[in-house]
Structure formats: structure tokens, C-alpha cells
Amino acid sequence: MLSYTLRRLAFAVPTVLIISLIVFLMLDMAPGDPTGSLPLTIPLEVREQIRQSLGLGEPVFVRYFKWLQMTVITEPLHILAGLTGWDIAPGGPRILSWQTRSPVGDILVQRVPQTLWVVGLGYLFGILIALPIGVISAYRQYSWFDQVGTFVSMVGFSVPTFFTGIVFILLFSVTLGWFPSMYDTTHVVRDWNSFLFQAKQIAMPVAVLALYNASQISRFMRASMLDNLNQDYVRTARSKGMGEQTVVLVHVLRNSMIPVVTVIAIGIPTVFTGAIITEQIFRVNGLGDALIRAIYVSDWPMVQTITFIFAILIVLFNLIADVLYGILDPRIRYD
Amino acid sequence: MTKPRRKLVEVRNLKMYFPIHAGVLRRHVGDVKAVDDVSFDIFEGETLGIVGESGCGKSTCGRAVLRLYDITDGSIKIDGVEIGSKSQSALRKLRPTMQMVFQDPQASLNPRMTVAGIIGEPMDEHTDWSKARKLERIYELMDAVGLNRNFVNRYPHSFSGGQRQRIGIARALALNPKFIICDEPIAALDVSIQAQVVNLLEELQDRLGLTYMFISHDLSMVRHIADRVAVMYLGKFIELAPRDALYAEPLHPYTQALLSAVPDPDPASEERVERIILKGDVPSPANPPQGCNFCNRCPKVMDICREIDPEFRELESGHFVACHLYNDAGQTGASRHEHTQQGEDA
Amino acid sequence: MTTRTVLLGTAAALVLAPASAMAERERGSSGHLNIIYWQAVSTMNPYLSGGTKEMNAASVVLEPLARFDNLGELTPWLVDEIPTLENGGVAEDLKSITWKLTEGLLWSDGTPVTSADVVFSYEYCTHPEGGCSYRDRYAGIEQVEAVDDLTVTVHFEDVTPNPYLPFVGAGSVIIQRAQFQDCLGARAPECTDANFAPIGTGPYVVSNFRPNDVIEFVANENYRVPTQPYFETVTWAGGGDAMGAARAVFQTGEMDYAWNLQLAPEVIEQMEAGGRGELLVDFGPLMERIELNFTDPSPDLPDGERGTREHPHPILSDIRVREALSRAIDRELLTEIGFGPMGMATCNFIVAPPAMASPNNDNCLVQDIDRANELLDEAGWERGADGIRVKDGQRLELLFQTSTNAVRQDFQALIQADWREIGVDTRLRNIDAGVFFGSDPGSNDTYLKFFADAQMYASLFEGTDPTPHLEQRRCGREPQPSTQWQGQNINRYCNPEYDELWAELNREADPDRRQELVIALNDMFVQDYAHLPLVARGRVSAASTTVGGIVMNVWDSEHWNQAEWYRIEE
Numbered sequence A: 001m002l003s004y005t006l007r008r009l010a011f012a013v014p015t016v017l018i019i020s021l022i023v024f025l026m027l028d029m030a031p032g033d034p035t036g037s038l039p040l041t042i043p044l045e046v047r048e049q050i051r052q053s054l055g056l057g058e059p060v061f062v063r064y065f066k067w068l069q070m071t072v073i074t075e076p077l078h079i080l081a082g083l084t085g086w087d088i089a090p091g092g093p094r095i096l097s098w099q100t101r102s103p104v105g106d107i108l109v110q111r112v113p114q115t116l117w118v119v120g121l122g123y124l125f126g127i128l129i130a131l132p133i134g135v136i137s138a139y140r141q142y143s144w145f146d147q148v149g150t151f152v153s154m155v156g157f158s159v160p161t162f163f164t165g166i167v168f169i170l171l172f173s174v175t176l177g178w179f180p181s182m183y184d185t186t187h188v189v190r191d192w193n194s195f196l197f198q199a200k201q202i203a204m205p206v207a208v209l210a211l212y213n214a215s216q217i218s219r220f221m222r223a224s225m226l227d228n229l230n231q232d233y234v235r236t237a238r239s240k241g242m243g244e245q246t247v248v249l250v251h252v253l254r255n256s257m258i259p260v261v262t263v264i265a266i267g268i269p270t271v272f273t274g275a276i277i278t279e280q281i282f283r284v285n286g287l288g289d290a291l292i293r294a295i296y297v298s299d300w301p302m303v304q305t306i307t308f309i310f311a312i313l314i315v316l317f318n319l320i321a322d323v324l325y326g327i328l329d330p331r332i333r334y335d
Numbered sequence B: 001m002t003k004p005r006r007k008l009v010e011v012r013n014l015k016m017y018f019p020i021h022a023g024v025l026r027r028h029v030g031d032v033k034a035v036d037d038v039s040f041d042i043f044e045g046e047t048l049g050i051v052g053e054s055g056c057g058k059s060t061c062g063r064a065v066l067r068l069y070d071i072t073d074g075s076i077k078i079d080g081v082e083i084g085s086k087s088q089s090a091l092r093k094l095r096p097t098m099q100m101v102f103q104d105p106q107a108s109l110n111p112r113m114t115v116a117g118i119i120g121e122p123m124d125e126h127t128d129w130s131k132a133r134k135l136e137r138i139y140e141l142m143d144a145v146g147l148n149r150n151f152v153n154r155y156p157h158s159f160s161g162g163q164r165q166r167i168g169i170a171r172a173l174a175l176n177p178k179f180i181i182c183d184e185p186i187a188a189l190d191v192s193i194q195a196q197v198v199n200l201l202e203e204l205q206d207r208l209g210l211t212y213m214f215i216s217h218d219l220s221m222v223r224h225i226a227d228r229v230a231v232m233y234l235g236k237f238i239e240l241a242p243r244d245a246l247y248a249e250p251l252h253p254y255t256q257a258l259l260s261a262v263p264d265p266d267p268a269s270e271e272r273v274e275r276i277i278l279k280g281d282v283p284s285p286a287n288p289p290q291g292c293n294f295c296n297r298c299p300k301v302m303d304i305c306r307e308i309d310p311e312f313r314e315l316e317s318g319h320f321v322a323c324h325l326y327n328d329a330g331q332t333g334a335s336r337h338e339h340t341q342q343g344e345d346a
Numbered sequence C: 001m002t003t004r005t006v007l008l009g010t011a012a013a014l015v016l017a018p019a020s021a022m023a024e025r026e027r028g029s030s031g032h033l034n035i036i037y038w039q040a041v042s043t044m045n046p047y048l049s050g051g052t053k054e055m056n057a058a059s060v061v062l063e064p065l066a067r068f069d070n071l072g073e074l075t076p077w078l079v080d081e082i083p084t085l086e087n088g089g090v091a092e093d094l095k096s097i098t099w100k101l102t103e104g105l106l107w108s109d110g111t112p113v114t115s116a117d118v119v120f121s122y123e124y125c126t127h128p129e130g131g132c133s134y135r136d137r138y139a140g141i142e143q144v145e146a147v148d149d150l151t152v153t154v155h156f157e158d159v160t161p162n163p164y165l166p167f168v169g170a171g172s173v174i175i176q177r178a179q180f181q182d183c184l185g186a187r188a189p190e191c192t193d194a195n196f197a198p199i200g201t202g203p204y205v206v207s208n209f210r211p212n213d214v215i216e217f218v219a220n221e222n223y224r225v226p227t228q229p230y231f232e233t234v235t236w237a238g239g240g241d242a243m244g245a246a247r248a249v250f251q252t253g254e255m256d257y258a259w260n261l262q263l264a265p266e267v268i269e270q271m272e273a274g275g276r277g278e279l280l281v282d283f284g285p286l287m288e289r290i291e292l293n294f295t296d297p298s299p300d301l302p303d304g305e306r307g308t309r310e311h312p313h314p315i316l317s318d319i320r321v322r323e324a325l326s327r328a329i330d331r332e333l334l335t336e337i338g339f340g341p342m343g344m345a346t347c348n349f350i351v352a353p354p355a356m357a358s359p360n361n362d363n364c365l366v367q368d369i370d371r372a373n374e375l376l377d378e379a380g381w382e383r384g385a386d387g388i389r390v391k392d393g394q395r396l397e398l399l400f401q402t403s404t405n406a407v408r409q410d411f412q413a414l415i416q417a418d419w420r421e422i423g424v425d426t427r428l429r430n431i432d433a434g435v436f437f438g439s440d441p442g443s444n445d446t447y448l449k450f451f452a453d454a455q456m457y458a459s460l461f462e463g464t465d466p467t468p469h470l471e472q473r474r475c476g477r478e479p480q481p482s483t484q485w486q487g488q489n490i491n492r493y494c495n496p497e498y499d500e501l502w503a504e505l506n507r508e509a510d511p512d513r514r515q516e517l518v519i520a521l522n523d524m525f526v527q528d529y530a531h532l533p534l535v536a537r538g539r540v541s542a543a544s545t546t547v548g549g550i551v552m553n554v555w556d557s558e559h560w561n562q563a564e565w566y567r568i569e570e
Helices: A002-029 A044-053 A060-084 A104-139 A144-158 A161-175 A192-229 A232-239 A244-273 A276-281 A287-296 A300-328 B058-065 B088-092 B115-126 B131-145 B149-153 B161-173 B191-208 B219-225 B243-248 B253-260 B267-271 B324-333 C002-016 C019-024 C052-058 C115-126 C185-190 C192-196 C242-250 C265-272 C319-327 C331-338 C369-378 C406-421 C467-471 C496-507 C511-527
Strands: B007-022 B027-043 B047-051 B073-078 B098-101 B179-183 B211-215 B228-233 B236-242 B313-316 B319-321 C031-037 C066-068 C074-076 C096-100 C141-148 C151-156 C204-210 C214-219 C231-238 C277-292 C343-345 C389-391 C397-403 C425-431 C454-459 C531-544
Touching (some): A060 A300, A104 A144, A104 A192, A104 A287, A104 A300, A161 A192, A192 A244, A232 A244, A232 B098, A244 A287, A276 A287, A287 A300, B007 B058, B007 B211, B027 B058, B098 B161, B115 B149, B115 B161, B131 B161, B131 B191, B161 B191, B211 B219, B236 B243, B236 B253, C031 C052, C185 C192, C242 C265, C265 C277, C265 C331, C331 C343, C331 C531, C406 C454, C496 C511
Parallel strands (some): B047 B211, B098 B179, C031 C231, C397 C425, C397 C454
Antiparallel strands (some): B007 B027, B228 B236, C066 C074, C096 C151, C141 C151, C204 C214, C277 C454, C277 C531
């Protein structure tokens, strides 16, 4: 298993490098101009100077290697230095966002906590809701619980988050006034009241995402449970005289979790990518929000870096999912 | 079969119907009559073979007898205890005495449990043995079925088919059952392995005094292992007889057809028995023909067959058949089947 | 309806700021203010951004020597008076201007503001490697001289009748030399701390800046007006969308001020009914227009000649066709549908300030299909079988492009229908705004290359002086291969009379005469139908009814008088 993991990791490196090159070149060739979003009152000569100051004068491969070096070495070291206080930050240029003219790494460090809290909790709650629903739906297939669950998850799955988000805001913020419609990223949890406020402001975006994620995962859970419920080993377990709880929760659930866990693991990168819209609606300034805004204003260094991070996450979590599969399912052996 | 024998299993009018739901509202529109009004006994220490084509309901019958299903109707008595109407939770206590060896050793073993876990789980549930005691028993069982003790912590997938079936048998034996249903235990195995497993089963029967209900579509294997043989067709027993009687002189046209299809190891006899080729397909158990279930395929079908379902009656001592062909003869034997079943019954 | 809303902003300011109430307020007495910018602020250094949002945010920290008030009048800010010819601040030869800083001004860190800071601000923005967005404000300057600690003289290379560009308005602010002296040129972006929390003279100090997210301000202890600012702290949130920002002010009341609410008129109306906030609209020089191409954009022409004045446009070179296209458009309808109270139909190139707006062109406000048809008939375009006009075998067919934007696509469709009525077949095209407004000479889809017959966008000018804006339409200022397709004479207009008149304007110092010349240039340009003005667009923001002192200003930052905003007590 270890050698398999190492081998996969080794293969991941060229994969990620190729992705980085593609990401870089695609954005580089994309039409759109970082000065295109500036007001028309700024004269063209000035625009040209701005472009030069952004480093766009150099050949593309020089810029690629500079960017790669900074993404892979400089920025992570700066981030690590910032987090730990160690004196390991190298000198030299860093990747500068064109909009803010500040290092991309610093912005990411500010953005990641919001994304992890809001979108991560949305995912976590989604899973926590989805698993029991999936299990019960499958165990009581075609019962009213299953029918309601199917309906709700179909709705949750097919209604886009930007719609549910607006509905939630109109209902709970505008009409009822229970929750704030805007997320305050500067809020610091100090005591019970501020915690309560944090819980309130995080409630709606988390609920919207949880509903969406839950409807997806509960479907997986249900299908996987159904697959296993009819397996012979379940009958074996019953014939052994095991209690129904043991049969369902130990035998069926543990086997059904194998594909679900990998689906969940593969879905984790979408925690970062998939919530762009929700982040925007609730004004949660997370990674997705940073990405979409960078795209709007053609801030390529930011877009390239975030996209690259997403690519790494996707490659990494695919690997994790495969390894998890191997750990969870004794039938799978990687050599 | 001279010593007096005790009935270990008594099945009366067992019915196992699976409801069919259809339409938007999933209304109940009919039933699949997988097991339809079956009665038989199994004596302590004997092996009752059940044969029939796939889909005839023999596996369902086995599972129903162990109450792996909630049966539709009928009574099942095992070792004197009526289990036909018991709740599943009440049944759990009785599970150790009756066990099953399943057809597919791959699918019937939980892939995420080790051999120790699979064999030991019933002990966790039904005994308060210490860990060491349990392990001792696991080793004992592994020895008994011919598995290397060193493999105790392996997962099922790392064993061959035959070895997996040995695990399945060891698991079934874990709590000293009296009655084991072997549901096609060798069907999924290589021919070379089949004999080993069957021999193991026989050996264990001799050693532990087990009672088997051996379900198989392999007539030769049943002939080898069974003391008595029942033939099922479309959810019903159509013939039940001591092994030798059945193989020597099958009464039901369906049994005759089945047996004629068995390849005979003696090439000289090949010409002697003319193969009876049955026409048509087995009807759906959801919609069996009127009258005798076999009437649409029977080479000796009579008018009455299409109207009246023949009774399952004892024609000779211990030889039961459900066929109108023997109804005349049956008149004479009518007095005989006043007995429930075999005459030796004490 | 339009005048009502225009007046609202100014009227509200007058009513809500009675002098007696002011006296009772003191610094910090109004507590906390929440501002939402749905497009978040990227940096606090306007020189490095150029975006309006950054300029606005920076304006509460960094200030110019003088700025424009809500009426477009120059107002002294860090100086005691505006230098003029009369008071001797502007040299007789119009080649220099001398500013005198107010005495005792302090930076927020407590150090004095000196003329060296002013000179440094000039050096910072004009550094050749700096990429300063407001570089043009400092164009044509020979030298900026610190005469003494509080006196600065700007020497121009040429006669400069309007010397109020450098250090005037929210775009050309004074930054602290001590803080930025190591950040010149290419090193400008490296000074992240300084760019995110500049030391300023304004009413607020940055206490926390998160790029593209949120800014927190606290009152500047060293602010020159001891009783101001009234709000102790300000949270300047960013992100979300215009709808969410409007909702937060109008419906939930979470926010006190929301900027730039470009929403459908009916949405705004519905939101306003929430009653918690009011809409602030004021009209500046921003105007939505159609440019008609004077050159042939045909792809059959060789590269380097396509879209240049070597090849006049085969159809649009005829003024009768251009006038017909203008008359066929229903501007009032477009305004109503696209902008509601946030727009005003117009026929002028220079729509503001009011004194500069020509009164002579209102005839185009009413759609006149008959006149348009007449004009085309006169021009020799005959209706073909399908209703489309034909002349010499050529169909009257135009390619009409704009950026991708819901309102613009509505406009395109309406105008297409209007033109269809007079027998003009219009093909529509929309291009992503980032591409359309980009200036990449390699792209054929920019508004600069204008490889189409007509295109629609909005443009404006900075400050109150339209001279540079009018200058853009001079002959030779058009985008062309020799200038890497840079230039703002988008429609390739070329009229020697216009150029002469502009030269006169550029020499003229008398304000009244300048006004006349601006109107004359405007009339010449629009009566040539070189360009079809459509709608003057207002700046739209929203403020909570609990905040007073807000005075909408389209000539400067909306937050120009942020120090005077206060909470209205219940």
C-alpha cells in the first residue's frame, strides 16, 4: 500500500505540472485584458504602462517558470512562515495579484478559513444528514420515509443553490429577520453571544450547502445500501442470528460506506470550487469568491494560482479516495 | 433405516408468496408463489435432497424453512419448536440450532470481516465465552473443515472458492447446530472441488450427527449424498421418495424427464434410456397454469390435469407423488397414506 | 420623474444637515457605520488600481488639495483657497499654479503634512515603471516645486488653461512621502502594507484591510476638524452582488450605504418600497452611446487597412444615413426600459456638468420614423422586396456590436427593431466585457479596433472639464495600426473645423467662453451624427434613512464628505 501510494504520488507530480502548464497557457491565451475592467477614463498610454508594470512584457515561458517557481516554492514558504512564525520566507518576488498588487498567497490565507468554515460545515452537515437518510430510505425502501426522502433530495439536487439561497434570504432575513443576509468576515468569536452571532450568520449558507450536498450523498448512500442489503452475506448474518441492528449497521452499512466514503473524498475539492455561487450570494469571502472576482477582472495570477491549487486538490483527493478504498475494502490490494 | 427415527423438522402447508406491486401507486396486483403449499418431514441424522430446475423455489423453500423470510402461511417445527409464526427477534435465540450453507461462498461472506470475525460473530451474539475460548473454538472449527489456522486473520477474498465454502461451513457449525440447510453449496465451485466439499459435509454429518437439507440442481450429487430426495416444480413438491426408489423408479413424468437428462457414466446404458425432452418453458410462478402446474409441458398430460391440481399423496411407503396418472392406483393405496408419511414412524 | 430623483439627493442633504443639529455632534458620537460595496475593494492605493471602488474607499483616507463638490464646483480641501488668476495663484502666462497648504495639517500618524509630500505624490505617480493609473493627471508637467514647507508650484510645459488636474479630485491624492519613499516605480506593488493601509489626512484610518473583502476604519485622531468624523468606526464590506447589497440597505437594514446599484428599474422600485432606505441618484458625464464607424471594417480588406481612414465606410460615410439611424431610435423608451429613474434620454455628447450641456439638440429625443425614411430615400436607398433598402446592389446591412450585458442586449434588440422599420437590416453581436473593453492589439473584438459598423458602450470623463474628452475626437487620435490600435477617437471622426475649434478651447482661459466652445464642439459633433447619444446614466447608490449628511457627488468620490455623515437619532 505504501509503495502504491508513493508511486501514485510520484505520478501525480508530472500530472500536476502538465495541468499547471495548461492552466497557465490557457489563461495566457485567453482574450481579456487586466486593464479591460478599468474605467474608460484611464487613457490607453497609461493602460500600456500598467500592463508593463504587471510583467506582461516578458515572453510567456519565462513568465510560466517564474510563476511555477513562485507557486511551488516561494508562496508556500511564505504561507508557512506566516502561520508558524519561522524565518523561512525566501526573498525575491512573489506572485502578485493584479487587482490588489499584493501577494496571492496572503490573500489565500485570508480566504481559506471562511471557505473551510462555511463550505466545509455545509459539506459536513450534508454528510451527517445524508447518511442516516440514505440508510433509512434504503432499509425501508418504498416506505413513505423513502418517498419523502427521494422527493426532497430530488428537489435539493435539482434546485440550484443560488435559488435556494435567495429563497432563504427572502424568508429568513427579509421577512422573518432571524438571520443576517450578509456574512461578516471580521467577526471574532470571543464569548457566548459572539458565538451565537457566528452561528446565526453561518446558518443560512451552511444550510443551503448542506441541503444540496445531503441530497447528493443520501442518494449515493441509499443506492449503495440497496446494493448491499440484497447481498448473500446479509442473509448469512441474519442466519447467524445476529440482531437486525448488527446486520444493518455492522454488516450492510460498513460495506455500503466503501463507495460512499470515496465519493465523499472525491467531493472534497468541490468544497472549495463548488460553492462560488453560494459564497457570492451570502457575501462569504472565501476562495470561490476570490476566484470568480479574479476572473471578472482578468486577474490572471490569482486565477492561475487558485485553479492550480484546485487541480492539486483534485489530484490529491482522487489519490486519497483510491487509498481509502484500499484501506476500507480488503478485496482491493494495490501492489 | 431400521432404527427408530425422530422427526427433527416438520413442515406443513408451507407457503411463501412474494407480493407483486405495480403501477404508479404500487398496488398489490398478485403474488409470486415461490413455495406453494409444501409439506415434508426431515428425520434426525438424514439428508433430504431437494432437486429441481432453477427458479422452481427450492432455495426459497430452504430459506423459508429457516425463517429467513417471513412466511406467508404454514407451520414449521424444528426440534419440536414451532418457528413458523415466531417473530424474528424471538427466532434469534433459536438460530444457533439451525444453520445454512449458502450457494455463493464469495457473496455470502462479508468481505470486510476476517475469517475469525465471520466464524466468531455468532459466538459474540449467542455466548458469553471469553476471547480465548472463542478463538479456541474458531481454531477447532477451522481444523474441522480443513482450513489452516494461520489464515484466521485473512479476509475472504484471499481464499479460493473451495476454501471460502469451508469458511462458510465452519461458520455454520460455530454453535453446534442440529440442522443445516445446504443451499446449492457446491454449485459455484469447480468440479474438482465439489467432491471435496461434499465429502467434508458427509464426514461432518457422520461425526457430528447433523441433519441436512441439501438443495441442488445436480441430480448425481444429490444421489450421492441424500437419503431421501424431493423434486420441486414451480413451488410445489411433486415427488418425494427414498433415494434409491426415486432414481430407480421415478413416477412423476417430470422426475422421469429430469432423470433421463442425467448423463450416465456407463456408455452402454446411453441407448437404453431415451431422453425425454420437455417442451416449452417453465411458467411464471406468478401465473401458474390452472390444474396441475406441469400440465402445459407434461408429455403424458390428460384432460383432468388442466382442471384439477393433483394431490401430493403417498403412493407407496415413503414414496409421495402429485400426479393424476397414479390416481387410479392411488385409490388402492389410499389407506396407506392415512399415515402422515413413512411407515417407520414410531 | 428623472428630475425628482436628481433633486432628492441634494434636497435631502440640505434638509438633513441643519446647522443647529451639527453643533451637538462630536467626533465618534454616531458610533458605527456599515458600507457595502458589492464589488469589493482591492487596494487602498488609488494610484495602483484606477477603479472607482478603490478611489472611493481611499478617499476617506487620502485626500487631494482640492476637490469638486456635488455641484461640480472646485472646493479647497487641504488648502485654504483655490488658486486663480485673480488671487495670483495661477500665473498670468497660464504655465504654472501655486498651491498653499493649510497650516497645521497633520498626517494620521501625527507628523505634519508638507510640500515635500505633494512633490513626492507627483514623483510616485509619474515614475515610468510604476504603472500609475492616474498618470494622465500629471501629464504636461515640467516640474513640481516645493517653494517652502507649505507651498507647491506646478510648472507646466505649455499654456494650461485648466491647471486644476494635478492634485485635484479623488484620483490624484497626496500620499505620505515617509511611508512611500521606498515604493517608487517597479517596487510600488511590493509595499503591500503601505498600499493596504496608507497614512492619510482624511477622516479615517485603516485598522484592518482584507483585499477584495472588507476594510475596517477608525476615526483619525488627527483629523483637522476636531468634531469630525461623527462615525467612530466604519466597516466597508465588499462582495456579494448588487441585489444583495440593495436588499441589505432597503429590506434588512443591515447596511447603511450601498454603492453602485445597477439593477433593473422595477427591482429598485420594489426594494425601495421596503422603506428602510432611499435611492441616491445623480447624473454625471457617464453616457451610453452608439458609435458609427467612419471607416470600412470589411474583413475583405488587407490587415493594416481594415478599419482605417484609408477606406471610408461605404454606407455610413453619408450623413443622411447616420441621421436616419439616429432619428429612428426611441431614446425615451430605451431609458424607461433600461434605466428607469437612473437614466435620462439625451442627444448630447457632453451631458454634464449642466452648464456645459448643450440645449440645442433635443430634437432627437422624439423618434421620427418618417423623417428617417425620407432621409434614406433622399440618400438613394430604395426598399427591396424584403423591406430592406438596397442601393447599387448593396443591401443596407449593419453589424452592431456591444459588450455582454443584459441591458445592452435589450437595447440592441429594440434598436434592431427600430432600424428594421426604416429598412435597415441589423446583425447583432455581443462580446464579453473583458475582451470588448480590453486593449489587446492582437484581439479583433475590442471596441478600439471597432471591426463593426456600429457599437454601443458608455463612456465618461474625469472631473468637470470636458476638454480632454473632446480632444479624443480629433483627427489622428483614432486607433490605427501605427498606434497599436490605441486611441479614443473610436468612430474615426475627422473634421478639421472641429480640430480648430478644440485648439481654441485648449487655449482659452475665460470660463464663459470655454463653456460656449464646449457647447459648440458638442453640437458640431452630434449634429454630424458622428455618434448617437442614447442615455445619460446616473450614479446610483442607496443610503439608510437613519444616516444623514450624505451628499451624492458624481464629480468626485461619493464619500467626499464622509466626515460629515452621522446617525439620525430616533
